[in-house]
Amino acid sequence: MTSQTGPDVLAGPPRPGILTRVLRAREFTLALLLLLITLGTAAVNPRFLGVGSVRDLLLNVSVIGLLVVGQTVVLLMRHVDLSVSSVVGLTAFLTGSLFIAVPGLPVPVALLFGLLLGAGLGVVNGLLVAYGRVPALVATLGTLYVFRGVTYAVVSGGQVNASNLPAAFLGFGTGSVLGIPNLVLLVLAIMVAFGVYLGSYRGGREYYAVGSNTDAAVLAGIDVTRRTLTGFVISGAIAGLAGVLYLARYGTVDATAGTGLELQVIAAAVVGGVSIGGGVGTVAGAGIGALLLGVIGSALVTLRAPAFYQQAIQGALLLLAISVDIIVSRRTAQRLQIEGQHHTPQAGTTQTGGPA
Amino acid sequence: MRRLRLGWEATILGLVVVALLVGALLSPDFLTASNLSFLTANFSEIALMVLTMTLLIIVAEIDLSVASILGMCSALLGVLWAARVPMPLAILLTLGAGGLAGLFNGLLVTRLGLPSLAVTIGTLALYRGLAYALLGDRAVADFPPAYTNLGFGTVPGTMIPIPIALFAVLAVITALVLHATAFGRSLYAIGANEVAARFAGLRVERVKLILFVGSGLMAALAGVVYTFRFSSARADNGVGLELGVIAAVLLGGVSIFGGRGSVVGAVAAVFLIGIINGALTIVDVPGEILTIVTGLLLIGSVLVPNLLARVRARRRGREAVG
Numbered sequence: 007m008t009s010q011t012g013p014d015v016l017a018g019p020p021r022p023g024i025l026t027r028v029l030r031a032r033e034f035t036l037a038l039l040l041l042l043i044t045l046g047t048a049a050v051n052p053r054f055l056g057v058g059s060v061r062d063l064l065l066n067v068s069v070i071g072l073l074v075v076g077q078t079v080v081l082l083m084r085h086v087d088l089s090v091s092s093v094v095g096l097t098a099f100l101t102g103s104l105f106i107a108v109p110g111l112p113v114p115v116a117l118l119f120g121l122l123l124g125a126g127l128g129v130v131n132g133l134l135v136a137y138g139r140v141p142a143l144v145a146t147l148g149t150l151y152v153f154r155g156v157t158y159a160v161v162s163g164g165q166v167n168a169s170n171l172p173a174a175f176l177g178f179g180t181g182s183v184l185g186i187p188n189l190v191l192l193v194l195a196i197m198v199a200f201g202v203y204l205g206s207y208r209g210g211r212e213y214y215a216v217g218s219n220t221d222a223a224v225l226a227g228i229d230v231t232r233r234t235l236t237g238f239v240i241s242g243a244i245a246g247l248a249g250v251l252y253l254a255r256y257g258t259v260d261a262t263a264g265t266g267l268e269l270q271v272i273a274a275a276v277v278g279g280v281s282i283g284g285g286v287g288t289v290a291g292a293g294i295g296a297l298l299l300g301v302i303g304s305a306l307v308t309l310r311a312p313a314f315y316q317q318a319i320q321g322a323l324l325l326l327a328i329s330v331d332i333i334v335s336r337r338t339a340q341r342l343q344i345e346g347q348h349h350t351p352q353a354g355t356t357q358t359g360g361p362a
Numbered sequence: 363m364r365r366l367r368l369g370w371e372a373t374i375l376g377l378v379v380v381a382l383l384v385g386a387l388l389s390p391d392f393l394t395a396s397n398l399s400f401l402t403a404n405f406s407e408i409a410l411m412v413l414t415m416t417l418l419i420i421v422a423e424i425d426l427s428v429a430s431i432l433g434m435c436s437a438l439l440g441v442l443w444a445a446r447v448p449m450p451l452a453i454l455l456t457l458g459a460g461g462l463a464g465l466f467n468g469l470l471v472t473r474l475g476l477p478s479l480a481v482t483i484g485t486l487a488l489y490r491g492l493a494y495a496l497l498g499d500r501a502v503a504d505f506p507p508a509y510t511n512l513g514f515g516t517v518p519g520t521m522i523p524i525p526i527a528l529f530a531v532l533a534v535i536t537a538l539v540l541h542a543t544a545f546g547r548s549l550y551a552i553g554a555n556e557v558a559a560r561f562a563g564l565r566v567e568r569v570k571l572i573l574f575v576g577s578g579l580m581a582a583l584a585g586v587v588y589t590f591r592f593s594s595a596r597a598d599n600g601v602g603l604e605l606g607v608i609a610a611v612l613l614g615g616v617s618i619f620g621g622r623g624s625v626v627g628a629v630a631a632v633f634l635i636g637i638i639n640g641a642l643t644i645v646d647v648p649g650e651i652l653t654i655v656t657g658l659l660l661i662g663s664v665l666v667p668n669l670l671a672r673v674r675a676r677r678r679g680r681e682a683v684g
Contacts, residue, residue, distance in 0.1 A: 140664045141618045151657030158650030314498045318491025325484035
């Protein structure tokens with residue numbers, strides 16, 4: 007029976023060539039935009055591509071760039087994690103306090119501490135969403151408050167200064183390998199690992215399946231509840247790690263550390279093509295989204311845009327990116343649908359990535 | 363589920379009474395008119411924005427840009443006043459700007475079909491940026507006493523703060539619109555099932571557009587109130603208030619998925635947060651506890667009914683088996 011249906015039906019329409027696929031990929035459009043902005047700014051002010059300013063830019067983007075990886079995992083499942091900013095604040099401060107208590111603490115232990123603490127906070131979110139059936143927006147808005155309140159209670163007016171931190175840790179924050187800052191290397195490694203995991207491993211693909219169609223995912227034998235819990239634990243662990251990097255980067259942390267990061271992270275993911283409707287997006291796209299927002303920000307500074315106009319321009323560009331993305335992806339979906347009808351009906355069920 | 367939700371509104375109202383009683387036990391000054399007046403005035407801007415946010419969330423949309431519209435309008439009011447525009451005209455222009463900001467959100471959502479969460483994250487940055495473009499880091503503070511009195515004065519002969527009196531009138535109007543008009547009922551229909559609502563002939567896009575404009579207008583009004591209450595127009599006025607507004611709406615039993623909720627619940631939730639805040643302040647409990655309590659209440663408002671429903675379902679299942 008199965009041999010009769012044959013490979014023809016399964017193959018669907020003939021796959022477009024690799025060049026067409028690359029050109030159609032969202033990451034390509036974004037990377038092109040990134041290149042245009044970078045070269046355009048450098049043409050006006052060559053110092054934009056100087057070693058120092060590129061290094062600063064990458065360091066500034068690294069915390070958001072890391073957070074956006076965890077957020078992507080959660081967004082793929084049509085959930086959201088608003089609590090990341092509070093997780094960053096709490097882990098940054100507690101890691102700093104740990105250094106004050108144990109001055110000789112090795113750097114890897116600090117990273118592991120942040121990771122585990124963040125994972126623990128992620129478990130709270132995950133349990134609420136996966137087992138308590140609390141919508142992620144409500145649950146993580148709630149924990150955004152709770153974690154921040156706990157931070158205020160723990161900090162109680164104090165702060166961690168660079169003078170409290172051991173030289174080894176500060177050295178890790180400012181150090182580099184072959185000219186590339188340590189923090190950037192760490193973030194890149196995590197991005198690549200998650201990019202590969204989400205793209206090519208069964209567990210990773212399950213996040214897409216859950217977000218595309220939860221009922222179908224259940225029927226396909228995916229344990230949606232456990233997958234959801236795992237997703238929030240990953241997001242929390244990454245946010246915890248980001249908290250340690252935040253401490254390493256800035257040295258000074260008070261109770262407000264990280265406030266408001268959540269919206270920047272979601273903005274970066276959305277610009278990078280991760281749909282808040284679930285099931286669509288890649289870590290590479292999200293990372294480029296974070297980089298794009300960072301480059302736009304620093305290009306505006308380099309081009310001497312009046313300081314008070316910069317945020318407005320960034321907001322306008324963000325809106326533009328979202329609008330163009332939706333329009334382009336809708337066109338693509340329509341075209342695929344037409345092509346699909348032409349060749350074989352099965353291909354008509356393309357994920358459109360439309361509005362939530 | 364519907365009964366459960368109404369039960370939640372009663373629970374919130376009960377918690378308001380409990381919070382008042384606990385406050386009275388903690389301090390004899392708590393239930394005095396002047397203290398209650400002070401603590402309710404403190405959340406008048408959030409209360410105003412809660413009204414239109416309730417309607418938006420009932421149609422399954424959201425407006426994260428409200429606090430930025432508040433800041434932009436506050437800055438605009440300051441700029442206009444500093445340019446010697448007569449105050450009534452300045453207020454009208456400010457409200458107009460808020461309405462336009464809401465219209466822009468609404469057009470992006472209804473014409474381009476963009477998700478409102480994404481759109482309003484964008485305009486959250488845009489409108490806050492415009493506030494800075496208007497006023498920079500300057501502040502305008504020389505507002506005439508006749509107007510600043512509107513911000514922190516009370517209705518003559520009572521201890522009711524003027525902003526809260528304004529809020530009460532608007533709350534009644536909003537409740538009547540939502541619960542007693544065809545327009546209000548259409549919001550539930552759209553929120554529960556947009557496709558079905560469209561097939562039933564409801565003009566979904568127009569309804570949503572009206573709600574976004576209303577949200578912008580209300581945020582502008584909150585901006586005027588904020589400016590007068592603190593007698594200061596600054597570009598960073600109201601930063602971060604959007605999450606407080608959304609928390610109050612959700613705590614009030616409005617479903618984030620749309621189609622369910624009431625003005626009574628949302629208003630009760632605002633008062634609950636405000637009263638707990640006041641009660642904790644009067645006994646010098648640090649503010650961070652309030653942050654934690656708000657978060658826990660928010661989570662509990664959905665988690666507790668969910669868990670009760672599950673326990674009930676399990677019990678029923680066991681009875682059926684036995």
